Amino acid sequence: MKLETIKVKRFKALYDVELKRLPKFGVFIGANGSGKTTLFEVFGFLRDCLVTNVRAALQRRGGYKEVVSRGCEEDGIYIELQFRMPIATVERLVTYSVSIKLEDGRPVVAEERLKYKRAAFGSPFNFLMFRNGSGFAIENEEDFDRPDEELTREFQELESSDILAIKGLGQFQRFKAASAFRQLIEKWHLSDFHINEARKTQEAGYAEHLSPNGENLALVAQFMYENHRDRFDLVLKKMTQRVPGVKEVEAVETEDGRIVLRFQDGSFKDPFISRYVSDGTIKMFAYLLLLHDPAPHPLLCIEEPENQLYPSLMIELAEEFRGYAERGGQVLVSTHSPDLLNRIDLDEIYWLSKSEGRTIIRRASENEQLASLIAEGDLPGTLWKQGAFPEIDPS
Incomplete structure (x- = not known):
């Protein structure tokens, strides 16, 4: 599955933005405070809504009034995602949308829909539609020989109006699209890597995938060494x-049952434990483990990977991101690194700016001047440093 479109309304500074034809590898640039983190936060917010509920997801971010755009409390938050997935052997464009509002002072899922076209022509059909905690889902959605009116609607009442319908219905395979979308959200990885967390020793345990902040780095290294030695x-x-x-890296269990990473420097006899290794070394190792995960995440969001890394490494890291996308994942990266941007195609670049407190997102390939300069041999990162991206420099 691949995300094709993101539409967000009234989510913090994202008053009304839409990204169409999302690439497998997309890079977002912009000044501090332009909205890059907020854009990625939309994915985290949806996942939190699914794992817990809308109220808890909002509370983690300061409550409804801190998340909804200023002055838009009555209109509420709207998020829409379009993604491609196979249904009955045909690739279909599925649209999921959710609207969140306040009812009697409580946040509720005012409306939630999942729809796609049953045939080559006609309007998308609602296979799931809920309002304020009640609604229906289509059971026999893959029975394309039946007319719309003969499809079986299973009506449901949710435990609470702040729960997403896909949380419950997505557990059942008979609701194909809902189940697939739920799995898509659950497997998103939003990297919030913290060097200090990654340095910590871990209780002996088991971890297949790197956590967002990287505190289980040693356990993941141990898992990959024991189960995927080639990787x-x-x-x-x-x-x-x-x-x-760096000559070797290994995860070692200590006498007290903890797991530590040891890095062998070719110039020294004894290895260094992760506590005494440079930030950049730890971070590069973590990124490489993440990007060589045997089960790639369908969506990977990484903010400012250039922090603690030598500039020339960004060229190779860009190729690692691209390779991950080509192997089946989708990668969205925010950056302030011209070196990384120089390795990115113009159609993969978005730039963010702000006007009157609201984020504006533009696609670089849609700017004629930039497209012309790139065609003449200029590089995106160089053009960025020269100020060729309009309205991006806060000064």
Whole structure:
């Protein structure tokens, strides 16, 4: 599955934005405070709504009034995603939308829909529609020989009006699109990597996937070493090529039952534990483990990967992101690195700016001047430093 379109209304500074034809690898640039983090937060918000409920997801962000755009409390928050998925052997464009409002001082799911076209022509058909905690879902959605009026509607009443319908219905395979979309959201990875968390020793345990803040780095390294040795060896090979001196990395269990990472420098006899290794070394190792995960996340969001990394490494990291996308994941990255941007196609670049407190998102390939300069041989990162992206420089 691949996200095709994102439409957001009245979510913080994202008053009314729409991104169409999303690439498998997209890069977002803009000044501090332009809305890059807020855009990625939309994905985290949806996942929190699914895992818990709308009220809890809002409370984690300061409450409804802190999340809805200023002056839009009555209109509420609206999020719409379009993604492609196979249904009955045909790739279909599925649209999911959710509207969140206040009712008697409580946040509720005012409306939730999941729809797609049953045939090549005609309007998209609602296979799931709920309002304020009650609604229906179509059971036999893959029975395309039946007319719309003969499809079986299963009516449901949710426990609470702040719960997403896909949370419950998505657990049942008979609701194909709802189940697939639920799994898509659950597997999103929104990287919020913290060096200090990754340095910590871990209780002996088990972890297959790197957590958002990276605190289970040692456990994931151990898992990959023991279960996917070929991938771990590839990660180690790339580490030796990109970080001077690194010869080997291993996850070791201590006498008190904890797991620590040890980095072997070729110039020294004894290895260094992660606590005494540079920030950039830890971060590059974490990114390589994440990007060589045997089960890629359908969506990977990474903010400012250039922090703590030497500029020339961004060129190779850009290729790693692209490789991950080509293997089946979708990668969205925000950056302030011209070096990374120089490795990105113009159609993969978006730039964000603000006007009257509201975020504006533009696609670089739709700017004629930028397209002309790139066609003449200029590089996006160089043009960015020269101020060729309109309204991006806050000064």
